[in-house]
Amino acid sequence: MKNFYHHDWLLRFASKVFKYFLLSLFGLLVALLFSAIVGFSPLITLLMALLEQYFMKSAITVLCIVGVAVVLESIR
Numbered sequence: 863m864k865n866f867y868h869h870d871w872l873l874r875f876a877s878k879v880f881k882y883f884l885l886s887l888f889g890l891l892v893a894l895l896f897s898a899i900v901g902f903s904p905l906i907t908l909l910m911a912l913l914e915q916y917f918m919k920s921a922i923t924v925l926c927i928v929g930v931a932v933v934l935e936s937i938r
Contacts, residue, residue, distance in 0.1 A: 876931035883924045887917060 890909060897905040 872931045873935055876928045879924055880928055883920065890917070 890913060894906060894909045894913075897903075897909065
């Protein structure tokens with residue numbers, strides 16, 4: 863039997879990448895909020911630098927992966 867869902871793996875991969883990206887962003891924001899409540903300002907500075915430098919680049923990458931998966935699924 864022929865497999866008609868040959869792009870299904872990309873959609874599953876994109877959804878997992880998006881899910882773990884959102885979970886890591888949520889964890890980073892919880893750590894940022896907790897450090898702001900406790901008053902540990904060096905951690906706030908470190909987390910904000912991490913957020914600016916790495917999460918913006920990874921957000922663009924994740925959105926590109928999701929966009930390619932959506933386009934390939936719509937073509938199918």
